[in-house]
Amino acid sequence: MKAAEIVARSIVGDIQTEGLEPGTCLPSEAAMLDKYGVSRESLREGLRLLEVQGMITIRRGPGGGPVVGSVDSAHLGRVSALFYNMSGATYGELFEAWVWAEGELADRAARNPDAALRVSTMSRFVVDGAHVEPESLDSYLEAHAGFHHAVAKLSGNRVLALSLEAYGQIVAHHVAMVDDPRKLNDVLLDDHQHVAKAVSAGHSRRARELMEEHLRRVVEYCSERLNGTLESAVEWL
Structure with missing residues (x-):
């Protein structure tokens, strides 16, 4: 799998393992880069993959970032x-x-x-x-x-x-x-x-x-x- 797919799978695994509810903010980009050990490009592509599937939403602007979505x-x-x-x-x-x-x-x-x-x-x-x-x-x-x-x-x-x-x-x-x-x-x-x-x-x-x-x-x-x-x-x- 591509690095973006691997990191997307890891993020989903962490959401499930930690029991994160819809609306919960995920860690900052800097924290995720450090945790998953991938490039910024791969991380962002992985997050976009999850956003397209509705598994996360990405809030724009100050204070924004990835937020856990719902299984819908x-x-x-x-x-x-x-x-x-x-x-x-x-x-x-x-x-x-x-x-x-x-x-x-x-x-x-x-x-x-x-x-x-x-x-x-x-x-x-x-x-x-x-x-x-x-x-x-x-x-x-x-x-x-x-x-x-x-x-x-x-x-x-x-x-x-x-x-x-x-x-x-x-x-x-x-x-x-x-x-x-x-x-x-x-x-x-x-x-x-x-x-x-x-x-x-x-x-x-x-x-x-x-x-x-x-x-x-x-x-x-x-x-x-x-x-x-x-x-x-x-x-x-």
Whole structure:
């Protein structure tokens, strides 16, 4: 590996070993040069590699520097979208994968053996859609993604949760570009509530079916506004 890749891996290892939380400032450039024994060019390239992946952010100006980022499927979604675009993968294929993926996560969430955890995780989604504030598009999308993230987290498999959630992040970005998804607010909230109840009750087959029905409504909504571009390549975010 290149020196920049080696130092990037070392930085990630230190973040994990030291249990650094998102928002924690990393050491100064001088301290990192001394610690990792690489050139300034290699260190900066390594930090840029991590910044592109969303694992750190770099604050500019006085008092700035590298800051620990978060493990977020949105970052994986951005990188994945580039690969899908370059491979020629279409929106039709993305939607198909998304429906299956979320159904699988809902099924696994409902089979989580910790019944109390299922109920507590789903509780805020069962109560009349109080988790969504449709006034702001950003907060609306974040809240909608929050529901799917909660389901994914209950699946008990972090690899599946992160990987499959990335599909939804790409779709959410695209939906926001096509039209205002808040028009579907009542339908989506009702769907969330039914899925959350099925997951809480441990009804895995029902949870899968309801989740897939929920996403097919979103896919239908998008398809009507894509003007026949379901066969076009997924755009890089």
